[in-house]
Amino acid sequence: MASVSLTVNGKKQTVNVQPDTPLLWVLRDTLGLTGTKYGCGIGACGSCTVHIDGEPTRSCATPILSCEGKSVLTIEGLEHDGHLHPVQEAWIEEDVPQCGYCQSGMIMSAVALLKQKKNPTDADINDALSANLCRCGTYNRVRKAIHLAAKKGGAL
Amino acid sequence: MTISVNRRDFMKIAGGAGAGLVLAFYLPSKAREFLSKPTDEGFAPNVWLSIDLGGRVTITVAKSEMGQGPRTYFPMIVAEELEADWKLIRTQQADADPTKYGNQHTGGSTGVRTSWDKLRKAGATAREMLISAAAARWNVDRSTCYAEQGTVIHRPTKRSLSYGDLADDASKVPVPENPPLKDPKDFKIVGTWVPQLETPDRSTGKAMFGNDIKVPGMLYASLARCPVFGGNVAHYDATKAKAVPGVRNVVQIDNGIAVLADSTWAAMQGRQALDITWDKGPNAALSSDTIRKMFEEYASKDGVVAETEGDVEKAFANGSKTVDAVYELPYVSHSPMEPMDCLADVRADRCEIWVPSQSPQGAQDIASRITGLSMANVTVHVTLLGGGFGRRLDNDYVEEAVKISQAAGAPVQLLWTREDDMMHDMYRPASRHIVRGAVDNSGNLVGWSYKMVGPSISGQRNPENHRDGMDRSALSAAVDLPYSVPNLLVRYVMANTAVPIGAWRSVYASQNVFVVESFIDELAHKAGKDPVEFRLRMMDKSPRLKKLVEVVAEKSGWKKQLPKGVGRGIACSSCFGSHVAEVAEVSVEDGVINVHRVVVAVDCGIGVAPNTLEAQVEGAVVLALTAALKGEITFENGQTKQSNFDAYPLMTIGEMPNVEVHIVNSYEPLGGIGEPALPPAAPAVFNAVFSATGKRVRRLPVTRLA
Numbered sequence: 008m009a010s011v012s013l014t015v016n017g018k019k020q021t022v023n024v025q026p027d028t029p030l031l032w033v034l035r036d037t038l039g040l041t042g043t044k045y046g047c048g049i050g051a052c053g054s055c056t057v058h059i060d061g062e063p064t065r066s067c068a069t070p071i072l073s074c075e076g077k078s079v080l081t082i083e084g085l086e087h088d089g090h091l092h093p094v095q096e097a098w099i100e101e102d103v104p105q106c107g108y109c110q111s112g113m114i115m116s117a118v119a120l121l122k123q124k125k126n127p128t129d130a131d132i133n134d135a136l137s138a139n140l141c142r143c144g145t146y147n148r149v150r151k152a153i154h155l156a157a158k159k160g161g162a163l
Numbered sequence: 164m165t166i167s168v169n170r171r172d173f174m175k176i177a178g179g180a181g182a183g184l185v186l187a188f189y190l191p192s193k194a195r196e197f198l199s200k201p202t203d204e205g206f207a208p209n210v211w212l213s214i215d216l217g218g219r220v221t222i223t224v225a226k227s228e229m230g231q232g233p234r235t236y237f238p239m240i241v242a243e244e245l246e247a248d249w250k251l252i253r254t255q256q257a258d259a260d261p262t263k264y265g266n267q268h269t270g271g272s273t274g275v276r277t278s279w280d281k282l283r284k285a286g287a288t289a290r291e292m293l294i295s296a297a298a299a300r301w302n303v304d305r306s307t308c309y310a311e312q313g314t315v316i317h318r319p320t321k322r323s324l325s326y327g328d329l330a331d332d333a334s335k336v337p338v339p340e341n342p343p344l345k346d347p348k349d350f351k352i353v354g355t356w357v358p359q360l361e362t363p364d365r366s367t368g369k370a371m372f373g374n375d376i377k378v379p380g381m382l383y384a385s386l387a388r389c390p391v392f393g394g395n396v397a398h399y400d401a402t403k404a405k406a407v408p409g410v411r412n413v414v415q416i417d418n419g420i421a422v423l424a425d426s427t428w429a430a431m432q433g434r435q436a437l438d439i440t441w442d443k444g445p446n447a448a449l450s451s452d453t454i455r456k457m458f459e460e461y462a463s464k465d466g467v468v469a470e471t472e473g474d475v476e477k478a479f480a481n482g483s484k485t486v487d488a489v490y491e492l493p494y495v496s497h498s499p500m501e502p503m504d505c506l507a508d509v510r511a512d513r514c515e516i517w518v519p520s521q522s523p524q525g526a527q528d529i530a531s532r533i534t535g536l537s538m539a540n541v542t543v544h545v546t547l548l549g550g551g552f553g554r555r556l557d558n559d560y561v562e563e564a565v566k567i568s569q570a571a572g573a574p575v576q577l578l579w580t581r582e583d584d585m586m587h588d589m590y591r592p593a594s595r596h597i598v599r600g601a602v603d604n605s606g607n608l609v610g611w612s613y614k615m616v617g618p619s620i621s622g623q624r625n626p627e628n629h630r631d632g633m634d635r636s637a638l639s640a641a642v643d644l645p646y647s648v649p650n651l652l653v654r655y656v657m658a659n660t661a662v663p664i665g666a667w668r669s670v671y672a673s674q675n676v677f678v679v680e681s682f683i684d685e686l687a688h689k690a691g692k693d694p695v696e697f698r699l700r701m702m703d704k705s706p707r708l709k710k711l712v713e714v715v716a717e718k719s720g721w722k723k724q725l726p727k728g729v730g731r732g733i734a735c736s737s738c739f740g741s742h743v744a745e746v747a748e749v750s751v752e753d754g755v756i757n758v759h760r761v762v763v764a765v766d767c768g769i770g771v772a773p774n775t776l777e778a779q780v781e782g783a784v785v786l787a788l789t790a791a792l793k794g795e796i797t798f799e800n801g802q803t804k805q806s807n808f809d810a811y812p813l814m815t816i817g818e819m820p821n822v823e824v825h826i827v828n829s830y831e832p833l834g835g836i837g838e839p840a841l842p843p844a845a846p847a848v849f850n851a852v853f854s855a856t857g858k859r860v861r862r863l864p865v866t867r868l869a
Contacts, residue, residue: 024426025409028426032427032428041374041375042367044372045427045502045578046502048582049807049808049809051807051808054500081368083368085367091366091367099358099362099363099366102362102778104359104362104365104366105229105231105778106229106230106499106500106547106548106551107365107370107549108372108500108550110366111368133815133816133817136816137817139816140813141785141816142498142550142785142789143500143778144778144782144819146781146816146819147781148778149816150816150819
C-alpha cells in the first residue's frame with residue numbers, strides 16, 4: 008500500500024491504495040467521484056479524461072503514485088461558485104449528449120483545448136479530441152458546443 | 164388508498180386529501196384482460212402520471228434511456244395533451260414490472276410507437292379532469308374554461324387556477340371516457356425542438372450509469388471467462404489471486420471464476436493472478452477463415468425460398484444485360500462506451516438489481532429463475548445506459564452478477580473490462596450474399612435473384628423453431644422490396660456457427676440494405692440510368708419512400724456538378740415502420756474514403772421529438788459508417804482476435820460527416836427512429852465511392868480502397 012497526497016478539485020486528499028492503482032479507480036472507488044468513466048483501460052477512448060496540473064490526461068493509464076503532490080481536476084470540479092463552466096453551458100445549450108457516458112471526457116478535453124486556444128478551428132478540435140470516442144454520434148454537436156463555448160469565453 | 168377503475172382502461176388513485184392527482188392507465192388493447200381481474204392489485208396500468216399540490220407533473224418512464232430519449236419524449240407527449248408547464252415536468256424511471264408497466268423491452272425502435280396513443284390519452288384525461296375541477300370551483304360551465312401552460316383559465320373572466328391548486332379537486336372528478344385529443348396541427352411541444360431533460364446531469368458528471376451505483380457492503384467483481392466460445396474452466400488455483408491486496412473472495416460460477424475485492428482495480432489484478440487451465444471445448448479450431456469457407460460452401464445450396472415472383476430464370480435468359488455479384492459483410496461488435504455491468508444483491512428472501520438493461524423484465528426473469536425467488540421478490544432498478552445498440556437486450560451479465568452475488572453472499576458490482584466486452588459480445592453476424600440482376604433494353608429491372616447465406620440469431624438460440632432452415636427476420640429489407648420487379652427470387656441459407664450473435668442496431672436490415680441498395684446501383688449503371696431515376700421508375704408501390712428519394716435528391720442537389728474526385732451516392736430503405744432515403748458525398752484520397760456530407764430524408768409519420776430524432780439519425784450514420792469503414796471482428800483459435808479500441812477503432816470526430824436531416828411528416832401511423840436511418844448510410848457512401856472512383860465495393864469493411 009502507498010499513501011499518496013494530491014489535490015482533487017481543489018481539496019487536499021490523502022489516499023492509501025496500491026501504488027500501481029490507476030488514478031481512475033482512486034477517483035471512482037476511493038473518492039466516490041463517478042463522473043469520470045471507465046471505457047477501455049488503455050487510454051484509447053478518452054472517457055476517463057481528467058486534468059493533472061492543467062494537462063488533459065487519461066486517468067485509466069495514470070498510476071496513482073505519479074500523482075503525488077499533483078492537482079487533479081475532474082468533471083465534478085468544473086463548476087465555479089455555483090456556476091457551470093462555459094463549456095458545460097454550451098454543452099447544455101447545444102444539447103450535446105446522447106447516452107452521455109463519454110461526455111465527461113469530451114468536456115474535459117474541450118476545456119483543456121480552450122485553455123490553449125481561445126478560438127479553435129475545426130482542425131484544432133479534430134486534433135484535440137481525436138482520441139475521445141463516442142459511439143452514439145454526438146461529434147457534430149460536440150464541435151458546435153466547443154465553438155459556442157469559445158464565443159462565451161470558454162477559457163474561463 | 165382507494166382505487167377506482169372505470170369501465171374501460173383507467174384507474175385513479177385517491178391517496179386522501181393533499182395527495183394531489185395520481186392517474187394510472189393501461190391503455191393498449193389488452194386493457195380488458197386486466198380489468199376483468201377482481202382485485203385492484205391485478206390491475207395493470209402502464210402509464211403513471213401524478214400532479215402534486217405544487218403543480219409538479221411526474222411521469223413514470225417505463226422504457227430504458229440510452230440516449231434515444233424516452234425520458235424526454237414520454238413527458239413531451241403527455242405534456243402536449245395535458246397543456247402542462249414544461250418547467251414543472253419531472254420523470255422517474257420505472258423498475259421492472261410486467262404487471263404494472265406492460266412490456267418494457269426497449270428495442271426494435273418501438274419506444275414512441277408503442278407509447279404514443281396511451282401517453283396522449285393519459286395527458287388528455289388529466290387535462291379534462293383539471294378543467295372539470297376548475298369549472299366546479301368557479302361554478303361555471305366547463306365549456307367556458309380551457310387549459311394552458313399548467314393552468315385552467317375561465318375565458319370570460321380571465322380567472323385562472325394552477326394545476327397544483329386543482330390537483331386535489333381533480334382527483335375527485337369522474338374519469339372521462341374519451342377525452343378529446345388535440346389536432347396534431349395544434350401541437351405546441353410535440354414536433355418542436357425540446358432540450359433533453361437528462362442533458363444537465365450528463366454534462367456535469369451527475370448522471371448515474373450502471374457501474375456508478377454503489378450500495379453498502381458491496382464488493383467489486385471481475386470474472387475470468389474462457390476466451391474460447393463454449394469453453395470452460397478445467398481447473399484453477401486462486402492462491403495468488405487471494406494474495407492480491409484488497410481481494411476478499413474468489414468464487415466459481417458456471418462460466419468462470421470471479422474475483423471479488425474492495426476496489427475495481429484489486430478485482431482486476433486478482434483476476435490477472437488467477438491460475439486457470441481452460442477446457443477449450445469443441446470450438447477451439449473455429450476461425451474467420453473456417454467460417455468464410457463454410458459460407459462459400461453453403462452458397463451453392465438452394466436455400467429456402469422466402470419470396471418469389473414471375474419467372475426469374477426466364478428473365479435472366481431474356482434480359483439484355485445481367486450482373487452477377489457476391490457481397491460479404493463481417494461480424495461487428497456493439498462496443499457501447501459503457502461496458503457490460505450489473506450490481507446484484509441476492510439475499511435469502513429477495514434480490515435487488517441495478518442494471519443498465521434494454522430488457523429489465525428479462526433481467527427480472529433471469530434472476531427469479533436462478534434464485535428461485537418469485538418475480539415479486541426480485542427488484543430490478545434501471546439505471547441510465549451508457550449505450551445499448553441492441554447489446555443490452557441480452558442479460559448475460561445480469562445472470563453472472565446474480566450468480567456471483569449468490570455464491571459470495573454479498574452485493575456485487577460486476578464490471579466487464581473492455582476486453583471482456585469486445586471478446587464476449589453478441590456480435591452482428593457476418594453474411595454472404597449471392598445476387599443476380601437483369602435489365603432489359605429499355606433500362607428496366609426485369610430480374611432479381613437474392614440469396615443470403617449467414618447465421619440466424621433466432622436459429623442459433625432456438626434451433627427447434629427453425630427446422631425448415633428458414634428465419635424470415637434474417638431477410639428483413641431483402642423481401643418486400645420497395646421496388647416493383649416482375650421476376651424475383653429471394654432465398655436464405657442458414658449457416659449457424661458457434662459465434663454468439665445478437666441484435667445490432669437495425670439487425671439484418673443493416674446487412675441486407677447494403678447489398679440491395681449497392682446492387683440496385685450496379686444495375687442502374689448497367690442500364691445506363693441515373694440511380695435516382697432508375698429507382699423512382701420502380702417505386703409507385705412505395706409512395707412514402709418514393710417521396711423521400713425525391714426530397715433527398717432535391718435537398719442534396721443531386722443533379723449539381725461536383726468537383727473532380729467527389730462522388731455522390733443514394734440509398735433508401737423502409738424498416739421498423741419508417742422510411743429513410745440518404746445521399747452521401749465522398750472523396751477518396753490515397754485510398755482513404757472521406758465522407759463529407761450525408762443528407763437524410765425521413766418519414767416516421769410524425770417527427771415527435773425532432774431533437775432526439777436528429778441525434779438518432781446522426782448516431783445511426785456513425786454506427787453504420789464505423790462498421791463499414793473502420794474495422795471488423797475476426798476469430799482465430801475459437802476466440803475473438805480484437806479486444807480493445809486499438810484493434811477495433813471507432814470513427815472519430817475528424818471523420819464525422821455533416822449530417823443534414825429533413826423530416827417529412829406524412830401523418831401516417833408512427834414508425835420507429837432508433838434504427839431506420841442506419842441501413843442506407845453504408846450503401847449511399849459506397850455508391851458515392853463508385854461515382855467518384857469507378858470502384859465497386861462488395862466486401863466490408865473497407866479501411867482503405869485498393
